[in-house]
Amino acid sequence: VIVFLNGRFVLEPEAVVSVFDRGFLYGDGLFETVRVHLGRPFRWPQHVERLQRGAEFLGIQLPGSPAELGRGAAGLIARNRMPEALLRVQLSRGVGPRGYSPRGADAPTLVMTLHPAPADSAAGLPRWTLSTASLRLPVGDALAMHKTCSKLPQILARAEADARGADEALLLNAAGELAEAAGSNLFWISAGRICTPPLSAGILPGITRAVVLELCTGFRWPVLEVIAGPGALRQAEAVFLTLSSWGIVEAVSLDGQPLRTSPQVARLRDAYQALMERECAGAS
C-alpha cells in the first residue's frame, strides 16, 4: 500500500511519524473520511472545507492549498489503483516541545491513506442495530463542530455497543436529548417529516447529513431540526444514520426493541447513490 506522507508518496512501512507527534500524544489534530467512487472522492470540496475550518479553529496551518491536497488524493488513488475506497486524511499539529502548549509545534503532519470501502455499501440498504451509550456528550460543545482526533467518547460508546452486540451506539447529550451516533448523524421520520437534531445539540456537521438535507429539499419533503428525547425514535416511522463511509443506513432496533422502518429511507438511499454516481462520474 502506498501512503501520502507530508507531500511524498511512500510505501506503508516507510510511512512513519515521530513518537513526539502531538496527534499521537494528545489527539491534537483533525481527520476526514471520504468515500472514493469511480476513482473520485465524493463531496471533496465539502470535506476540505470542514478540515480547513477545523484547522483554523485549532490554529494548525494546513500544509498545502486545497488544490494541492486534491492532487495528493488523486495521486494516491491512482498509485494504489483503488477506485472504490475510503480515503482518510489525517492532519496533526506535528512535533513540538513537551507539554500542552502548542508553541513551537510549527510543522504539521499530513497523512492520506486508502482503505477498502465497506463491501456492501454499494449494494442494498444497510440495516444496523443501535444501543444507547451510557456516556453523554456535552451540550453545545464547540469542539463537536470539528472532526478532531480526540474521539474517546465515541470509542467508549462503540466498545459498549460492541459488547452488547449492536452495530452502532446512540449518543445522548448531557441534557438527555438525542445527539448523534458514535460515527454517524441521526435522522428519524415523524408525521412525514424528516427530523434531525440541530447542530446546537453538540454534534458533528456531517457531510452526508448535509447531502440528505439537500435531497429532502429536492423531494420537497419537510425537514425539521429538532431537540427531542430518545422516545421520539421509538415512535418514529423510521430511523436512519448518515456517514460518509456507508452513506445512508436504516436503524432497525434500539436497545433490543425493534424500530419501525419505511420505504422512504430506501428512496433516499437510492437518490444518494444516484447523486454520488453523477457527481463522481462527472467531476473533472
Ligand SMILES: Cc1ncc(COP(=O)(O)O)c(C=O)c1O
Ligand atoms: C461523531 C460523528 N458524527 C457524524 C459523522 C458522520 O459525518 P460524515 O457524514 O461527514 O461522514 C461522523 C463520521 O465519522 C462522526 O465521527
